[in-house]
Amino acid sequence: MDRGVEFPWMRAELLENLYDLSDRDFQRRIWIEHKYPHENYYADFDMVIHYLYDDTQVATDPYDWIGAVLRDEREAEAMVPVGRAIDRLLDELGKDKTDKEYIESPLWDDVVRAARAAFAIIDRPEDRHESSDIPEIWPPRDDEAP
Numbered sequence: 001m002d003r004g005v006e007f008p009w010m011r012a013e014l015l016e017n018l019y020d021l022s023d024r025d026f027q028r029r030i031w032i033e034h035k036y037p038h039e040n041y042y043a044d045f046d047m048v049i050h051y052l053y054d055d056t057q058v059a060t061d062p063y064d065w066i067g068a069v070l071r072d073e074r075e076a077e078a079m080v081p082v083g084r085a086i087d088r089l090l091d092e093l094g095k096d097k098t099d100k101e102y103i104e105s106p107l108w109d110d111v112v113r114a115a116r117a118a119f120a121i122i123d124r125p126e127d128r129h130e131s132s133d134i135p136e137i138w139p140p141r142d143d144e145a146p
Helices: 008-022 024-032 045-055 073-093 099-103 108-122
Strands: none
Touching (some): 045 099, 073 099, 073 108
């Protein structure tokens, strides 16, 4: 199925990572409490960072990923604040903190907001992994934001 990008599976991973960054309940349950939904499951902030900065550079150079993972300039523009919020967090706190320390930082609110906004622009249900745990309606309404 043509999904408008060269690497649809990487797009699905992007959506999963944006969801992980935008859902405080997920972060607490999975990253902090390690209450995984099934055996052989693992997720943490470090995995998100590796995807956004190492596997892709969609957090630092989103425009370079148009056509590969992102469909257009609007989606690339939506990723800019995500990268900025994470960069600011890592610049302020350093790269050696625990997930708990990151998500308890006042700077984390910017990461969550930016990820929710980007997710709302980039998400199309047909782009998600078949096994996705992303709720059908995400992100929450503005009055449920952090």
